[in-house]
Every structure is written in structure tokens, then in C-alpha cells.
Amino acid sequence: METINQSRRHFFKVAAAVAGSLTLGVYWDAAQAEEKAAKVAGPGEAGSTELKHGLFEPNAFIRIDPDNTIHIISKHMEMGQGSHTGLSTLIAEEMDADWAQIRTENAPADASRYGNMAFGNIQGTGGSTSMANSYLQMRQAGAAAKVMLVGAAASLWGVPASEITVQKGVVSHASGKKATFGELAEAAQKQAVPATVELKKPEQFVYIGKSDLQRVDIMGKVNGTAQFTQDVQLPNMLTALVAHAPWFGASVKSVDDSATKAVAGVKSVVTLPNAVAVLATDFWSAKKGRDALKITWDDSKAYKGSSADQFAAYQKLAEQAGKETLKEGSAQEALQTAAKTVKAAYSFPYLAHAAMEPMNCVVQLTEQGCELWYGAQLHTIDQMLVGKVLGIDPAQVKINSLYAGGSFGRRGNPASDYILEAVMIAKASPDRVPVKMVWTREDDMRKGYYRPAFYHSLQAGLDQAGNATAWFQRVVGQSIVTGTPMEGMMQNGFDPMSVEGAGEPYAIPHKAIELHTPTDIPVTVQWWRSVGHTHTAYATECFIDEMAHAAGKDPVEFRRPLLKDSPRHLAVLNLAAEKAGWGTALPKGRGRGIAVVKSFNSYVAEVAEVTVKEDGTFSVDRVVVAVDCGVAVNPDVITAQMTGGVGYALSAALGEKITLKDGQVEQSNFHDYTPLRINQMPVVEVHILASQENPSGVGEPGVPPLAPAVANALFAATGKRHYELPLGNKA
Amino acid sequence: MKLMINGQTQELDIAPDMPLLWALRDHAHLTGTKFGCGLAQCGACTVHVDGQPTRACVTPVSAVEGKQITTIEGASQSSKVTQALQAAWLANNVPQCGYCQSGQLMSATALLSQNPKPTDDEINSFMAGNICRCATYQSIKTAIKQAAASLA
Numbered sequence: 108m109e110t111i112n113q114s115r116r117h118f119f120k121v122a123a124a125v126a127g128s129l130t131l132g133v134y135w136d137a138a139q140a141e142e143k144a145a146k147v148a149g150p151g152e153a154g155s156t157e158l159k160h161g162l163f164e165p166n167a168f169i170r171i172d173p174d175n176t177i178h179i180i181s182k183h184m185e186m187g188q189g190s191h192t193g194l195s196t197l198i199a200e201e202m203d204a205d206w207a208q209i210r211t212e213n214a215p216a217d218a219s220r221y222g223n224m225a226f227g228n229i230q231g232t233g234g235s236t237s238m239a240n241s242y243l244q245m246r247q248a249g250a251a252a253k254v255m256l257v258g259a260a261a262s263l264w265g266v267p268a269s270e271i272t273v274q275k276g277v278v279s280h281a282s283g284k285k286a287t288f289g290e291l292a293e294a295a296q297k298q299a300v301p302a303t304v305e306l307k308k309p310e311q312f313v314y315i316g317k318s319d320l321q322r323v324d325i326m327g328k329v330n331g332t333a334q335f336t337q338d339v340q341l342p343n344m345l346t347a348l349v350a351h352a353p354w355f356g357a358s359v360k361s362v363d364d365s366a367t368k369a370v371a372g373v374k375s376v377v378t379l380p381n382a383v384a385v386l387a388t389d390f391w392s393a394k395k396g397r398d399a400l401k402i403t404w405d406d407s408k409a410y411k412g413s414s415a416d417q418f419a420a421y422q423k424l425a426e427q428a429g430k431e432t433l434k435e436g437s438a439q440e441a442l443q444t445a446a447k448t449v450k451a452a453y454s455f456p457y458l459a460h461a462a463m464e465p466m467n468c469v470v471q472l473t474e475q476g477c478e479l480w481y482g483a484q485l486h487t488i489d490q491m492l493v494g495k496v497l498g499i500d501p502a503q504v505k506i507n508s509l510y511a512g513g514s515f516g517r518r519g520n521p522a523s524d525y526i527l528e529a530v531m532i533a534k535a536s537p538d539r540v541p542v543k544m545v546w547t548r549e550d551d552m553r554k555g556y557y558r559p560a561f562y563h564s565l566q567a568g569l570d571q572a573g574n575a576t577a578w579f580q581r582v583v584g585q586s587i588v589t590g591t592p593m594e595g596m597m598q599n600g601f602d603p604m605s606v607e608g609a610g611e612p613y614a615i616p617h618k619a620i621e622l623h624t625p626t627d628i629p630v631t632v633q634w635w636r637s638v639g640h641t642h643t644a645y646a647t648e649c650f651i652d653e654m655a656h657a658a659g660k661d662p663v664e665f666r667r668p669l670l671k672d673s674p675r676h677l678a679v680l681n682l683a684a685e686k687a688g689w690g691t692a693l694p695k696g697r698g699r700g701i702a703v704v705k706s707f708n709s710y711v712a713e714v715a716e717v718t719v720k721e722d723g724t725f726s727v728d729r730v731v732v733a734v735d736c737g738v739a740v741n742p743d744v745i746t747a748q749m750t751g752g753v754g755y756a757l758s759a760a761l762g763e764k765i766t767l768k769d770g771q772v773e774q775s776n777f778h779d780y781t782p783l784r785i786n787q788m789p790v791v792e793v794h795i796l797a798s799q800e801n802p803s804g805v806g807e808p809g810v811p812p813l814a815p816a817v818a819n820a821l822f823a824a825t826g827k828r829h830y831e832l833p834l835g836n837k838a
Numbered sequence: 839m840k841l842m843i844n845g846q847t848q849e850l851d852i853a854p855d856m857p858l859l860w861a862l863r864d865h866a867h868l869t870g871t872k873f874g875c876g877l878a879q880c881g882a883c884t885v886h887v888d889g890q891p892t893r894a895c896v897t898p899v900s901a902v903e904g905k906q907i908t909t910i911e912g913a914s915q916s917s918k919v920t921q922a923l924q925a926a927w928l929a930n931n932v933p934q935c936g937y938c939q940s941g942q943l944m945s946a947t948a949l950l951s952q953n954p955k956p957t958d959d960e961i962n963s964f965m966a967g968n969i970c971r972c973a974t975y976q977s978i979k980t981a982i983k984q985a986a987a988s989l990a
Contacts, residue, residue, distance in 0.1 A: 187933075187934030187935030187936065187972045188934070189934070325927075325928060325932075325936075327936070328933035328936030329924045329932075329939060330914045330924065331869070331871070331910035331911050331914065333936050335872075335937060337863075337872065338869035340869070346864070371853070389864035390873075391852075391853070391856045391860040461971060462937075462971055463874050463880070463882060463937040463938045463969070463970070463971050464872070464874075464937045510935070510936065511935060512872070512935050512938075513935040513937060513972060514935075548874065548877070548879075743931050747934060750976055751973045751974065753973070754970075754972075754973020755971065755973055757973075758971075758973070776879055777875050777969060782969050782971060783973060783975075784966045785962055785966055785970075785979070786963065786966045788973060788976060790976070
């Protein structure tokens with residue numbers, strides 16, 4: 108994720124230079140400031156391009172109706188992570204809006220207005236960047252709208268703007284004059300967009316940092332009316348179910364669809380290179396039709412490998428020198444002269460995202476191009492790839508972004524896989540009607556794009572006093588971005604997401620990391636909530652714990668001097684340890700473990716407490732989280748993301764794995780790919796550090812420390828280390 | 839087929855082996871009940887049949903003819919228990935992605951209808967059939983207890 112981090116650093120550098128009094132547009136990109144400012148400001152830009160009478164659209168993110176509703180156009184999609192609430196908070200704060208007047212909707216696809224500034228010129232949500240890249244932009248959009256509303260009131264009332272105050276959506280003057288935003292909307296539309304606006308100081312915040320805001324997406328999610336892709340109903344729409352090739356790399360040889368075509372409701376059968384789709388009037392007819400297909404597959408180029416062989420090959424690779432991704436000092440030599448050495452190796456399976464809503468997408472091909480309805484996460488990439496398949500301009504791909512029933516990375520596919528499949532089905536279909544492609548749970552589980560399997564081998568050296576002197580790590584696993592439109596994220600010939608976080612941030616004089624990236628495995632892989640940190644954090648934090656034990660030191664005491672140059676790591680480590688009662692005695696059979704990880708510019712330490720029962724099974728009882736994510740814009744959302752991150756990570760740590768046998772995925776549904784259930788959820792306590800740093804991500808950073816904290820707690824309880832995930836149910 | 843959905847009889851042109859889930863979603867156009875697994879593994883499709891929590895994805899419509907079917911849309915209007923739970927869900931900002939929450943609320947409604955003051959263990963065992971990948975479990979537990987208190 109270095110590409111992203113670098114552009115984000117640039118963004119903050121520019122932003123910091125103009126903090127206090129910001130010029131519209133400056134913080135996007137100094138070179139393009141003028142053009143962007145012109146684009147973002149002006150009527151008719153807020154979502155739709157139709158300007159309706161009486162509306163006030165100060166910029167691309169805000170539309171105020173005469174009935175006093177404030178529509179906030181969110182450039183970031185909502186998959187549960189709270190972006191709609193977060194971005195709305197920023198705008199409402201600077202506008203001094205009433206929270207009850209806010210309605211938040213998804214932006215259309217248009218990177219020029221809704222680009223993610225951390226991704227360059229791409230519209231998309233991911234890498235826990237939503238709040239980080241929107242913090243100043245949305246506040247400025249809100250502040251500009253407020254200036255225009257105040258200006259409108261000043262001219263209507265014939266009073267100086269400086270005498271007007273705004274509170275909870277009411278504009279007022281000492282003379283007793285009052286107006287709502289809705290009442291001022293039409294007049295405000297005529298106000299000039301301010302060239303500069305002043306943002307509030309933290310002590311003036313009424314919403315940022317407060318815990319009592321209701322999520323803006325909540326009402327439809329408690330009464331069943333929230334619209335997900337699965338819920339889209341269009342006139343004459345057909346539902347498509349797909350029979351996918353049972354092996355990666357296989358293709359369709361021949362299809363006998365005679366039985367399928369006899370199924371009531373089935374309209375057509377469409378053959379793609381590696382799949383066959385059945386289109387019918389409803390899901391059940393399509394499924395019956397799909398089950399009746401007789402397909403002969405061409406497996407001549409199919410991958411027929413098995414997980415056991417794959418890990419054996421990875422282990423062999425780890426014995427050889429790989430691509431050097433980090434070299435500080437001379438680790439191999441330092442290991443030779445160390446007083447004591449520690450060795451370990453860790454293996455990590457493929458993981459499915461398994462969002463509650465299986466992948467799906469609705470497509471309507473039109474005379475002008477193509478219209479899509481789905482939980483869009485990487486709009487610009489999807490537009491580009493769909494445009495390529497249809498031979499049309501990407502701008503002709505219209506995206507209606509809906510709530511995503513979870514994603515955890517899956518909906519932001521770098522190859523737009525499920526979207527292209529839906530588009531190809533619609534393209535091949537004889538009927539020009541809307542097509543809703545729906546994957547079943549089994550399709551979703553077996554169709555790939557997994558967190559890649561990884562293998563890490565580590566060696567460390569300690570001196571006589573037990574100080575760490577050397578760290579040598581070899582990492583083996585597939586690259587996520589190679590061969591995708593996001594290949595630009597590669598650095599010096601390797602995928603930085605394969606090693607991000609490995610060995611960090613410990614101040615050890617000799618460090619080396621090497622990487623092997625197998626390219627002969629066609630199992631498709633993708634980012635999965637916290638990406639490379641899902642495995643590097645486990646290897647690093649379990650190994651540090653093992654080094655502490657070898658040095659005869661307490662794991663927290665051992666880490667502290669190694670974090671002397673990392674004050675934010677140290678602060679969360681200390682806070683989590685303190686709140687968890689680190690060092691206090693626990694009864695026999697119980698254990699406490701700790702891990703600290705920086706990911707996506709946020710710092711999280713977690714302490715897990717486990718109980719090992721007499722039969723060897725264990726439970727995770729309590730997890731204490733300390734997080735530093737800069738300014739805590741929505742403490743409730745942060746707490747929810749940390750708690751949910753703990754649950755998602757624990758789910759994977761305890762029981763999730765995708766395995767292959769003769770090339771076929773062995774898991775199919777929630778009985779053999781087993782998500783965490785309510786009875787396994789520990790008590791989670793979240794402590795947020797007070798900070799004035801720019802906000803950083805919270806969607807992913809709660810995940811990485813959990814598994815190593817649990818494994819370290821199991822060691823504390825039993826003296827046994829865990830080198831393979833998932834842990835299973837035995838300590 | 840005639841189905842009694844949320845207090846109203848609906849005549850639907852569907853095969854008797856169609857799971858109730860698809861009759862509700864594709865034919866009665868009630869999309870609050872969700873498809874998650876199709877195997878009664880996740881609970882996203884939970885509805886009530888004569889008051890009993892039922893996984894609509896594995897229940898053929900032939901098995902529910904003449905019975906009272908209640909979905910999240912109906913329960914939101916007619917059930918005091920569901921409404922108390924929804925108020926607690928709002929107060930605790932329970933949902934994240936929200937996809938499983940209709941099923942969670944229908945299971946929780948059944949729980950409080952049968953057991954107005956559940957303990958943590960009783961909540962765990964009754965709600966264990968409903969998966970939430972966002973892991974909102976802790977808030978669900980808090981909200982169920984709050985709703986129980988508000989109904990007492």
C-alpha cells in the first residue's frame with residue numbers, strides 16, 4: 108500500500124501548508140487545484156446534473172432541498188464501515204446543520220468529482236482511506252455551503268454576515284430574524300462560491316468527537332427497507348445463475364441444456380469461456396435450470412494442485428534466497444555471532460471474504476452504453492474494464508451504487524471479476540432486459556479471489572543480555588496486484604502488500620526480509636480486510652513474543668525499548684496493557700497475550716484473554732483494544748470497527764480456511780467455512796487515544812493484532828506455540 | 839398458491855417446491871428477508887411461521903400454506919416486541935453492513951416472545967444460528983437486553 112501512503116502523505120503535506128485558511132481545491136493536488144476547484148463548485152454538480160428550481164447545490168457533495176433536507180453525496184460507499192456517517196459528520200459539523208436533516212446518498216461514478224485523493228485519480232473505497240482523504244475536503248465543502256447560506260441571509264436581511272450565527276440548522280440574527288437552510292436555499296444558490304473558507308477549531312466542534320450520533324444508514328437496516336443489490340427489482344428483469352468451472356483455469360467444452368430449457372421460467376442459456384449462465388424469471392427457476400445443465404469441462408489447462416503440496420513447495424522456496432525487500436545492516440552475519448538464536452515458521456491458508464451478501468450485480472445494456480446497480484467499491488476500475496468488454500467509453504458505464512452487504516475487500520476487485528461476468532452474461536443474452544446476476548453461497552465460496560496463502564520463516568538473534576540483534580525473514584505467497592490494472596502499486600519489482608508490516612517497527616540493528624512470489628498458481632487472490640497485515644502481523648508479533656520468552660523477559664517489557672523510535676506504537680501498547688491489567692495474576696488455565704500493529708496509518712494494540720478447559724478446548728473471553736487513529740471523528744464508529752475487526756479476525760483465526768484438493772475448493776458453505784457466532788464473541792473493550800493528528804483508517808486496523816494476541820495468550824496459558832492458522836478449537 | 843403474508847392473503851403463481859424465501863422476495867416483492875446461504879446455516883432469511891422462527895430458504899411454500907407468515911416488514915408494523923428491539927437497535931447503533939439484521943431482529947423477536955428476560959447464555963444459544971460477518975454480536979446482546987427491560 109505504499110503507493111497510497113505516499114500520495115496520502117503528499118496530501119497532508121499540502122493540506123498542512125494551508126491549514127487554518129484553506130483555498131478551495133488546494134489540498135487535492137496543488138498542480139490541478141484550479142481545475143478541481145472549478146469542477147467541485149457550481150450548480151447542478153451534487154450527484155445529478157439536473158438543476159431543479161429552488162435547490163441549493165453549493166458543491167458536488169451537498170444538496171439542500173426547500174423542505175430543509177440536506178442531501179449529502181458520499182463519494183465513499185457504505186459496506187458497514189460507517190463512511191456515510193463519517194463523511195456526513197464532517198459536512199454537518201462545518202455547516203452547523205441539524206443532524207436530523209441529513210440524508211446521505213451514494214455518489215455516481217465520476218472520478219473528476221468523487222475521486223479518492225489517496226488513490227490518485229480513481230474513485231474507490233478501500234485501504235481504510237475514506238476518512239483520511241475526506242477529512243479536510245468534506246469539512247471545506249460544508250464550510251463553503253455555510254458561508255453561502257449566511258451570505259444569502261445577510262443580503263435578504265440587510266445585515267452584515269459577521270453578525271449572523273448558525274446553530275443546528277437555524278440561521279439567525281440578533282434582531283430576531285431566523286431562517287432554516289431550506290428557506291435560504293434558493294437565495295444561497297445565487298451566492299458566489301467563496302474563494303477561501305475558515306474551518307472550525309477543534310474546541311468549536313459540536314459533532315466531531317461526540318458519541319451520540321445515530322448512523323445515517325441505520326433506519327432502513329432495522330426495518331428491512333435498505334436497498335442492497337440483491338433487492339433490485341426492475342421491469343422485465345431476469346435473474347441469472349451461473350455454473351462456474353470447477354477448477355481454476357478450466358473452460359467450457361460443451362453444454363447440453365435441453366433439460367434446462369424445459370424448466371418453467373427459464374428464458375435462455377448463455378455460455379461464457381469458463382462458465383454457463385441460466386437466465387430465468389426468478390431465482391428459483393434459474394437455480395433449477397442451472398442444476399439441470401450437463402456441462403463437459405475442458406480441464407487441459409486446469410490447475411489440479413492441492414493445499415498440502417502447495418505448502419510443501421512454499422516451504423522449499425523459503426529455504427532459498429528471495430527478492431530482497433528490506434535490508435538494514437547485515438542480518439545473516441549478525442545471526443552467526445548471536446549469543447542465542449530463535450527460529451520459527453508460520454503458515455496461513457487462503458481465506459474467503461464470505462460477506463453476508465454473496466456477490467451479485469445488476470446490468471442493463473442501453474443504446475448509450477451500460478447501467479449497473481451494485482455495491483460499487485472501485486468505480487473507476489470497473490468503468491474502465493466494463494468499457495473494454497463492451498467496446499464503449501468508460502464514461503458510458505453508469506453506476507448506481509447501493510449498500511453492500513459486507514465486502515471486506517471483495518467488492519473492490521482489481522479485475523472487476525463479478526461485474527464483468529454479469530456484463531458478459533447480459534451482452535450474450537438474446538433479450539435486452541435488465542439482468543440480475545446472483546451467486547449462491549457456494550459460488551461465492553468457490554469462485555476465488557481469496558486472501559493469498561502465505562508461508563513465513565523467521566530467524567532472530569539475541570545478545571548475552573537478551574537484546575534483539577538480528578531479524579531475518581523469508582515470505583512466500585502470491586501477489587495481489589500482478590497482472591491487474593492496479594499493477595502500478597508494484598515497487599522495485601515486488602508487490603509491497605506481500606510484506607507490508609513484516610518486522611515492523613522494531614528497532615533491531617540488523618534486519619533483512621526476502622520475498623518469493625509464486626506465479627504458477629492460477630488461484631485468484633485479492634485484498635482481504637487488512638491485506639498483507641493479516642499474515643505479517645501474526646508472524647511478526649508471535650515471533651517477537653517468542654523472542655521475549657527466549658530472552659527471559661516479559662513480552663511488554665521486551666517490546667518497549669524496541670519501540671523507542673515509535674511513540675505512537677508505544678502509547679497504544681502501554682494503554683492496552685494498563686487497561687487489561689497486564690502483569691496481574693490469572694488463575695491456572697487462563698492466559699493473556701498482547702500484540703501491537705500499525706496498519707493504514709493507525710496504531711492498534713490488543714490484549715486477549717483466553718481460558719483453556721480441561722478437554723484442551725479454549726475460549727477467548729476478553730479483548731482489550733487501544734487505538735490511535737488521529738482525531739476520533741465518530742467514536743461510536745471507531746468502537747464498532749475495532750469490535751467488528753476483532754470479531755472478523757477471531758473468526759478467521761479460529762476456524763476459517765479455504766483448501767484445495769486436486770484443484771477443487773473443498774469448502775462450500777457456512778457448515779465447512781465456519782464464521783464466528785455470537786456464542787464465540789469475546790467481551791471487547793475499546794479505548795481510543797486522544798489525538799490531534801489527522802484521522803486515519805479504522806475499517807481494517809482492528810484486525811491484524813487479534814490473532815497474534817490470542818496465540819500469545821494461548822502460549823501464556825499452555826506453553827505451546829501455534830505456527831499454523833487457523834488455530835482450531837484446541838489450545 | 840395462496841399464502842398468508844403479514845396478515846394478508848396473497849395468490850402467487852409459484853411451484854409448491856419453491857422455498858418461501860424466493861416466494862417472498864421475487865413474487866411478493868418483500869425484500870427485507872435476505873438470502874445468505876440457502877442451507878439454513880446463517881439465519882439471514884429468518885421469518886415467523888405461526889410465530890415460530892423459520893428459515894425461509896429451506897422451507898417450501900407447500901409447507902406454509904394456510905399458516906401465518908410474518909416478515910420483517912410485517913413485524914415492524916405489528917409486533918410490539920420487534921418495535922422495542924428496533925428502538926434498542928437504533929439506540930445502540932447496532933447494524934454495520936446491515937444485511938443480516940432483518941434475520942437477527944426476527945430471531946430476537948422470537949427469543950423475547952418466548953423468554954422475556956433472557957440471560958447472556960440464553961441469548962447466545964438462541965441467537966447462535968444467525969451469523970453476522972461484521973460481528974455486531976456485542977451490540978446485539980446489549981440491545982436485546984435493553985429491549986427486554988423496556989418491555990418489562
